[in-house]
Amino acid sequence: MTEAPDPEWEYAPLRIPADVPRMNAAAQLSLHAEFGGWELARVQRYVDGTRQVTLRRKRRLTPVPLPGLST
Secondary structure (H helix, E strand, O other): OOOOOOOOEEEEEEEEOOOOHHHHHHHHHHHHHHHHHHEEEEEEEEEOOOOEEEEEOOOOOOOOOOOOOOO
């Protein structure tokens, strides 16, 4: 992201390959939202079909692992 880092938020970039169906990607993102507290900050779709997703959440005192897309 090009904006200055916000100390209250943490960001996690996630690239979704073109061969991942939209419904599968949505299900994975829903799981990250429900169990990890992430929300969708930005989605970019490229000509080759890949998607660059940026997730964000409020910073926590206890560390929680960053999301990863299981394919």
